Each structure stands twice: as structure tokens, then as C-alpha cells.
Amino acid sequence: xxxxxxxxxxxxxxxxxxxxxxxxxxxxxxxxxxxxxxxxxxxxxxxxxxxxxxxxxxxxxxxxxxxxxxxxxxxxxxxxxxxxxxxxxxxxxxxxxxxxxxxxxxxxxxxxxxxxxxxxxxxxxxxxxxxxxxxxxxxxxxxxxxxxxxxxxxxxxxxxxxxxxxxxxxxxxxxxxxxxxxxxxxxxxxxxxxxxxxxxxxxxxxxxxxxxxxxxxxxxxxxxxxxxxxx
Numbered sequence: 427x428x429x430x431x432x433x434x435x436x437x438x439x440x441x442x443x444x445x446x447x448x449x450x451x452x453x454x455x456x457x458x459x460x461x462x463x464x465x466x467x468x469x470x471x472x473x474x475x476x477x478x479x480x481x482x483x484x485x486x487x488x489x490x491x492x493x494x495x496x497x498x499x500x501x502x503x504x505x506x507x508x509x510x511x512x513x514x515x516x517x518x519x520x521x522x523x524x525x526x527x528x529x530x531x532x533x534x535x536x537x538x539x540x541x542x543x544x545x546x547x548x549x550x551x552x553x554x555x556x557x558x559x560x561x562x563x564x565x566x567x568x569x570x571x572x573x574x575x576x577x578x579x580x581x582x583x584x585x586x587x588x589x590x591x592x593x594x595x596x597x598x599x600x601x602x603x604x605x606x607x608x609x610x611x612x613x614x615x616x617x618x619x620x621x622x623x624x625x626x627x628x629x630x631x632x633x634x635x636x637x638x639x640x641x642x643x644x645x646x647x648x649x650x651x652x653x654x655x656x657x
């Protein structure tokens with residue numbers, strides 16, 4: 427990612443900020459590169475409500491960052507352990523796409539971010555999707571990002587006028603350990619982040635869901651003490 431110099435007009439960037447490890451690192455990367463950061467979170471009916479408080483804490487750590495939370499109801503369609511209380515969050519590794527996948531979630535999130543980008547004149551949307559140490563979600567893959575990037579170029583006024591909003595995924599090809607190493611270098615306080623799929627409202631993590639396992643292994647591989655608060 428190119429750094430914005432003092433002589434350049436600061437590029438506005440929307441950073442999808444869930445409150446987790448990955449999006450916190452992406453926000454740190456964007457902030458360090460000189461972007462004017464607009465953090466965007468979603469209260470979509472997720473069972474792990476603690477991540478919303480974490481998102482606010484993360485945004486507050488980066489001076490000048492505007493933070494907005496948009497409310498929508500993905501519980502209305504269900505189909506995921508994160509939005510349907512009748513579906514248990516797995517505590518053991520599963521085969522294939524796990525039940526924690528939320529149908530079309532990233533498509534919805536990026537669409538709303540694209541709308542806000544047009545409103546405020548942002549030229550970029552930064553997203554913490556990862557296709558290395560991840561749960562296998564289809565909307566975290568490079569193919570999905572490339573397809574949405576092409577959509578953004580033809581579906582918006584900005585795109586038709588020759589200024590399409592760019593979808594930026596700086597950590598998509600990084601291991602969890604590499605993400606953590608990068609974040610530590612940028613001063614990210616991972617103790618305030620929440621990644622757990624069934625975190626308590628106070629942010630305490632279960633330690634056994636897929637997201638907790640990937641996170642814990644990342645800290646181990648990076649040789650960094652795990653600051654996660656476990657229940």
C-alpha cells in the first residue's frame with residue numbers, strides 16, 4: 427500500500443472494523459499509511475455483542491478516526507450460528523464451510539460501505555479478510571474481492587464517472603502470525619480486541635471456537651504473549 431505524503435491530499439478510506447484482531451490491524455495499517463480513516467462497524471444481530479464495544483475501543487486508539495455503527499437485522503434470515511441461537515457455535519474443527527458462516531454478510535457490509543464511501547467521497551474501502559489462516563468462508567477469498575471490486579466500478583456514480591472506489595485487503599495473503607507481527611510493530615493493543623464467536627458481553631472469550639483457536643495459534647506462532655481475556 428502506498429504511503430500518502432504530506433504534499434498529497436489525504437485519501438479518505440472506510441475501514442470495516444469489527445473489533446477483532448484482523449480489522450484492528452487493517453485500521454492500524456491504513457492509519458500509518460496516512461489515510462483519513464472512517465471506521466465502519468455493523469450491529470447485525472450477532473450473538474457476540476462484545477465485539478461492538480471492542481470496535482469502538484479500537485477506533486478510539488487512532489487519533490482522528492471517525493467511527494460509525496450501522497444497525498441491520500441479519501437475524502431476520504438466520505442460517506448461521508452467529509445469528510441464530512438455535513445453532514450452536516462449534517467447539518471442534520469442522521469439515522467444509524462452518525455454520526459460523528453468515529450468508530452474504532461481507533457482500534452486505536461492502537455494499538453499505540460502498541454507499542457511505544460515495545457520500546463522504548472516500549476512494550477506498552479497507553477490509554480485514556484473510557484467506558490463509560481463516561475458517562474457509564467464501565466471502566473472504568480473493569475471487570470474491572475481485573468480483574466486488576469490479577461491481578463497485580460499474581454500480582456507483584463514482585465508478586461511472588471514472589473514480590471507482592477501490593477495495594483494499596492488505597492482510598488477505600498473510601498468516602495470522604504475520605498479521606500479529608505487523609500489528610505489534612504498529613502499536614496495536616490486541617488486549618482490547620474481541621475475536622471470539624461467542625464472546626460474553628464483557629468481551630471474555632470462550633477459547634474453544636474456531637476463531638479463538640486461530641487467534642491463539644497466531645500468537646504462539648508469532649512468539650507474542652496472548653493478551654486475550656478468556657472466560
